[in-house]
Amino acid sequence: xxxxxxxxxxxxxxxxxxxxxxxxxxxxxxxxxxxxxxxxxxxxxxxxxxxxxxxxxxxxxxxxxxxxxxxxxxxxxxxxxxxxxxxxxxxxxxxxxxxxxxxxxxxxxxxxxxxxxxxxxxxxxxxxxxxxxxxxxxxxxxxxxxxxxxxxxxxxxxxxxxxxxxxxxxxxxxxxxxxxxxxxxxxxxxxxxxxxxxxxxxxxxxxxxxxxxxxxxxxxxxxxxxxxxxxxxxxxxxxxxxxxxxxxxxxxxxxxxxxxxxxxxxxxxxxxxxxxxxxxxxxxxxxxxxxxxxxxxxxxxxxxxx
Numbered sequence: 001x002x003x004x005x006x007x008x009x010x011x012x013x014x015x016x017x018x019x020x021x022x023x024x025x026x027x028x029x030x031x032x033x034x035x036x037x038x039x040x041x042x043x044x045x046x047x048x049x050x051x052x053x054x055x056x057x058x059x060x061x062x063x064x065x066x067x068x069x070x071x072x073x074x075x076x077x078x079x080x081x082x083x084x085x086x087x088x089x090x091x092x093x094x095x096x097x098x099x100x101x102x103x104x105x106x107x108x109x110x111x112x113x114x115x116x117x118x119x120x121x122x123x124x125x126x127x128x129x130x131x132x133x134x135x136x137x138x139x140x141x142x143x144x145x146x147x148x149x150x151x152x153x154x155x156x157x158x159x160x161x162x163x164x165x166x167x168x169x170x171x172x173x174x175x176x177x178x179x180x181x182x183x184x185x186x187x188x189x190x191x192x193x194x195x196x197x198x199x200x201x202x203x204x205x206x207x208x209x210x211x212x213x214x215x216x217x218x219x220x221x222x223x224x225x226x227x228x229x230x231x232x233x234x235x236x237x238x239x240x241x242x243x244x245x246x247x248x249x250x251x252x253x254x255x256x257x258x259x260x261x262x263x264x265x266x267x268x269x270x271x272x273x274x275x276x277x278x279x280x281x282x283x284x285x286x287x288x289x290x291x292x293x294x295x296x297x298x299x300x301x302x303x304x305x306x
Contacts, residue, residue, distance in 0.1 A: 003241035006234040007250040013231040015257025017222070018088035019265050021080065024219020027212065029203035030080040035196045036220060038072050041228035042189035045182050048233070052180035056187075063175055064187040071168030072192025079161040085154025089262045089270065090132055092254035094158040097125045097281050098166055117287060125284025128277040133159065135273035173239060181236035189228070252282075 025033065056064075082091060136151035175184050212220075238250075255278065262268040270278075 001234075001237070003238035004250075007238035007242075008253060010231040010234040010238065011250045011253040012257050013226050015092055015254035016261045017227045018083065018091050018254075018258045019262035019268070020219055020222050021227075022083045022088040022262075022266060023215050024223070025080060025084050027216030028219065029200075029207050030084065031077065031196050031199040032203050032207070033220065033223065034072070034076045034080060035193045035200045037223040037228050038076070038189040038193040040224045041232070042186050042193070044225070044229045045186055045189075045233060048182040049180075049186045052182045054180040054183040056179060056183065060175065060179060061187070061191075063171065064184070065191045067168055067171035067175060067184075068188040068190070068192030069195065070164045070171060071188055073195050075161050075164035075168060076192075077196070078157045078164065082154040082157030082161060085157065086136075086151040087262070087268045088266060089255070089258050089268050089274070090155055091158045091161070092251070092258045093132055093274070093278050093281060094129055094155065095162045095165070096251050096255055097129050097285065098162050098251060121284040121287030123284070124287060125281050128280025128282075128284060129159065131273055131277035131280060135271075135277070138273065139271070169239070172236065176236060176240040181240050182233060185232050185236050189232075 021033075079091065133152060133155040136148040136155075139148075172184060172188070259268075259270060
């Protein structure tokens with residue numbers, strides 16, 4: 001499969017995930033959801049791991065553990081906690097600002113070339129993110145101070161999730177240079193989900209699987225089989241074939257899909273603050289990239305990094 005196609009499919013699945021998970025989290029506790037989503041998904045891809053037969057050194061397990069902590073334990077936990085507090089459509093937009101930061105991190109850790117124009121685009125993109133994050137303070141829709149604070153908190157958690165995700169991308173990129181994508185995914189899922197067990201046990205004191213309803217069950221099925229097992233397998237495959245800087249550009253798909261799903265499912269309609277913030281985010285990203293060819297369209301013809 002073309003790695004660009006793999007990354008687009010993965011991001012379509014992830015874009016739909018935000019509104020689906022938000023409604024599922026009204027039934028299933030967040031840390032239990034994260035644990036089941038990744039631990040079960042790891043078991044599903046185990047046959048592919050055995051077929052891959054990647055050799056792993058002891059030092060690789062250390063790196064896989066760190067990648068799992070950032071990519072699963074921290075990133076997905078903060079993402080789910082954010083979904084419980086604010087609109088699901090905010091997450092993909094905030095994450096879409098990631099290529100700006102990824103550009104810098106890739107330059108530092110992977111020694112990829114950096115362009116000074118990124119600084120200007122970064123400021124504009126950050127401005128757009130802050131418009132979305134702080135929008136609940138300026139809205140006059142009578143949601144109340146408590147809900148306003150909760151929404152800002154949720155948006156801030158989305159920022160943290162995006163940062164943890166960027167770190168995970170760079171860690172996974174280094175691992176994928178020497179280990180197969182299924183093996184990286186398997187161990188990242190296992191090592192990233194196990195630290196959540198104490199929190200899961202605590203949640204199970206007040207929640208039981210007899211409480212599972214349709215929304216929770218559908219969210220778990222979608223999360224385990226599509227959003228995790230399939231999407232991450234496609235993602236790691238794509239990331240193993242192209243530059244780290246270009247991986248983030250595929251996240252542009254997420255906001256469109258999220259809005260299309262969230263509008264009928266949750267009644268989340270973009271307002272003027274969302275529109276202004278989104279515009280600034282993408283203008284900043286465009287300025288940072290500086291030219292259209294930096295977008296991933298050329299990867300359909302020349303997908304493999306040289």
